[in-house]
Amino acid sequence: MGFNMEPKGIRSKKNVTLIVYEKDGRSAYKLLGPSGEVPAFAFFANSLKNCSLNTRKAYCRDLASFYDYFFEACTYIGDYDEKRNSLKKSELKRIIESWHDYLVLGEYSGIDLVKRVSKTLPPRLCSQNTSARKHSALRAFLNLSEILRREDAELSKLGLLDDDVKVDFAPLFDGVNSGVPRTVHEINAIKKDSFFQSATKNHFGGLKLNKTIQTSEVLKYDSGKAFPLDLAFNFIAALTTYRDKALYALYAASGCRSNEALQLLIEDVVLDSKNPSNNKVLFIDPRRRLNHASYTALDPVDRQRLAWKGRESEVGFLIEPFATLFFENLKLYFIHEYFPHNRHTFLFQVLARDDARGRPYFLTAPTSRQDIFKSAARKAGIPESVKGPHSFRHAYGSYLLNYFPRKNGGYGLPMATVRVIMGHKKIASTEKYATHDIDLINAQIHYANILIYQDGNFRSFVDQKLDAMREQMADFERRSKNLSLEK
Incomplete structure (x- = not known):
């Protein structure tokens, strides 16, 4: 297979085999499908070479899982047959959008395709968080594919790219710049016949994931x-x-x-x-x-x-x-x-x-x-x-x-300060970690509920608002007095 070293890891699934080997002193990844090596996967894996080892490992494993599901789902698509050996864009979109249900619900899904695939390729049901993580890899793959599709379209218009050299595969990497380097060797590898390439027929370009899968809401911390x-x-x-x-x-x-x-x-x-x-x-x-x-x-x-x-x-x-x-x-x-x-x-x-x-x-x-x-x-x-x-x-x-004690006698630091201390660039990252303590909130609500019932009598909301306004006025007067003393 042209490896410059022996494979150092093999992960086999029903339809695919992920091979990890060493190349130029780094871990590299290749995928074998039903018809042999999948060039698009190797091209995508190579595009991650400047990412951390953990990122490359996670993205390649997750994309391999999608390929496994993809090949299995192809056998259940109504219009698919081996003679045609291709998928319509709508069919490809259907497979991609059903992957989330397959990962989270499996045979309990309401989607017929997912139910049928789950019988022959039973999934290990995962959480919304895990599905969102796996879809990060698929999204990066689809994004890369769209970049290459647009580049090839421009080159074709200029007459600089032959039809049989077009890159026919899907993308999946957030933040990839438009200029994706391609060597002659890589282009020749992509030109090789593969089930995946012939099945998709340029249809990956422009495909996007369901927005509900992309949302960060499912990633909130427990x-x-x-x-x-x-x-x-x-x-x-x-x-x-x-x-x-x-x-x-x-x-x-x-x-x-x-x-x-x-x-x-x-x-x-x-x-x-x-x-x-x-x-x-x-x-x-x-x-x-x-x-x-x-x-x-x-x-x-x-x-x-x-x-x-x-x-x-x-x-x-x-x-x-x-x-x-x-x-x-x-x-x-x-x-x-x-x-x-x-x-x-x-x-x-x-x-x-x-x-x-x-x-x-x-x-x-x-x-x-x-x-x-x-x-x-x-x-x-x-x-x-x-x-x-x-x-x-x-x-x-x-x-x-x-709970962090402050000089003024209070407790807890502002979220913006916690962001700096934790080394985050964005406040959104801090919000996931620095959650308000539920016990503290419950204690505050319990204390407030006790104050509402004084001597067994319910205090009206009008009285509560008046008390709050009086406290605010008193605080304003204290700060005004301190300011006068400083002068």
């Missing part, structure tokens, strides 16, 4: 997944190494993302021995220092696992008592567990007493780190709805918004 900070001490105490105690104390203190903590370098932790209150942690985008010795020490495949989602501020804002807990356990980690070497300066490293000792901890399998979390969570009585270290980020945002 506050029940936030880590209960009152149990954080018990959780950290249940961890068995100083490395993990320091790591999770940092999650709780800073609300940082998992990769931000795992990729820290020793020099990113700034200590002030004379004034420990000045100790700080910096979260620095790896792209800003790509030729750092710790990064170049990694082989190319490992280097691509450096991840970064974006952060407005490099300085981590650490909250107590977890900040102190982090620095205390960090000191014990260096004394008792850290393996000194000159290979790299990643802060958190593998502790195993074998050849892996000293390796950057972020390169270990996520499942092994997740097992450590689950074990400590069971011992500390953490609810099963709390799934992993990212739950600390949600708890951190909620704490800042609802």
